[in-house]
Every structure is written in C-alpha cells, then in structure tokens.
Amino acid sequence: METYNPFWVVKPTLKHIQKLLFETQYPRWLWNTMYVAAAATFISIVASVLAAYAIVRLRFKGANVVSASIFLAYLIPPSILFIPLASVIHSYGLFDSPLSLILVYPTLLIPFSTWLLMGYFKTIPYELEECALIDGASRWQILTKIVLPLAVPGLISAFIFSFTLCWNEFIYALTFLSSTQNKTVPVAIVNEFVDGDIYKWGSLMAGALVGSLPLVILYAFFVEHYVSAMTGAVKE
Numbered sequence: 001m002e003t004y005n006p007f008w009v010v011k012p013t014l015k016h017i018q019k020l021l022f023e024t025q026y027p028r029w030l031w032n033t034m035y036v037a038a039a040a041t042f043i044s045i046v047a048s049v050l051a052a053y054a055i056v057r058l059r060f061k062g063a064n065v066v067s068a069s070i071f072l073a074y075l076i077p078p079s080i081l082f083i084p085l086a087s088v089i090h091s092y093g094l095f096d097s098p099l100s101l102i103l104v105y106p107t108l109l110i111p112f113s114t115w116l117l118m119g120y121f122k123t124i125p126y127e128l129e130e131c132a133l134i135d136g137a138s139r140w141q142i143l144t145k146i147v148l149p150l151a152v153p154g155l156i157s158a159f160i161f162s163f164t165l166c167w168n169e170f171i172y173a174l175t176f177l178s179s180t181q182n183k184t185v186p187v188a189i190v191n192e193f194v195d196g197d198i199y200k201w202g203s204l205m206a207g208a209l210v211g212s213l214p215l216v217i218l219y220a221f222f223v224e225h226y227v228s229a230m231t232g233a234v235k236e
Contacts, residue, residue, distance in 0.1 A: 074111035120154030
C-alpha cells in the first residue's frame, strides 16, 4: 500500500483552485469575508478615532480611568463573550446574518485601536491645535484637517490590525453563521472540506492559499507604498 504525505506536493496542479472557484461557493464566502471585514473595520476606526481624540485632547475628568478601562476591555478573551453576544444577536433576529458579525467585531477592534491611536495622537504637538483654536477653528476642523493627516501611519496600522483580525476570526463566525452561503472563508473551508475524519487536502490548501491573497495584497500595498513613503518623508 502506498502512503502519501499531504504536505508534500508530488504532482503540482491548479485543478483544486479551479474546482474551488467554479464548483463551490468559495467566491461567495470570499465576498462575505471581505464585506464583513471592511464594514467592521470602518466602524471600528471611526469610533476609535473619536474616542482616542476625546480622551487625549479634550482632557475631561476621568480620562485616565477611561483609557485604562478601554485597555482592560481588550484583554477580555472572546471565548468568554461569544455566548452572551450570541443571545443578544438571536434576540434581535440577526442570527445567521453577516450583519451580526459587523456589529460584534467592533467589540474586539475598538479597544485596541483606540489604545493604539491614543498613543499616536499624543505624539502630535498640541501647539498646532492651539494655533488653530486661536484662528477660530472648531474641534471637528482640527481633527479632520490637522490631526488625521498627521496620524495617517497610525490609522494605517490600526486599519491593518483590525482588517486582519476580522478576516481571520473564527469563533464568532462559527457561532453566528449556520447556512453555507453566509459563511466566511475561515469557517467555510473547515466545515465544507472536512467530512468526519476525511480531509479534502486539495480543497483545504487551495482555500487557505486563495483566502490569504487579499491580505498579502493589503500588506504589500499599504506597507510598501504608504508607510515607507511617509517614513522617508519624515527622515528628510
């Protein structure tokens, strides 16, 4: 009897990728993952920017307590929260809907993104905002026209972290989504290409490879063209 190692490629072929894209619902799963990750990341970044700026710049009473509470909230394991969150999602009728993930993922993303942006906002000289206030600028104008342009590297870091976490998240997607067409890539390739103790290695490896390509493109685009360019501009 011949034995095969699934991790050693003997006859390279693209048939598994072709089957994955044209004979399964993988394009739908990929779209679901991208849609959920983009929407949840956008919501989280907007909320984190507003929270971080308010804590760092408005200097209200109890700001230090709020910042510490935000950081502690990030330390709570997702495995503790997914059961009560599942109850809330079910009571609102959002079970088995991508919208449930879009609303739940910010609970993971906002604490860390806020903490990250707080540290970055602190590096921006406050004198710039004082000059703008003297000239009659509002807080919203200062945030959008002064702070955010200077905080682009921090925003990119928060975006990449949030998007990657959403893309790879498994527990909430497994709990909240049940129908095949609504699943995300991490859950779908495990549920659909594993039948008991039978592993469809070709489909599993092809699904993992194709599913990682959007993140590779994202990292290459932002890190190579934006962060490097801005770092070089600062050095000059």
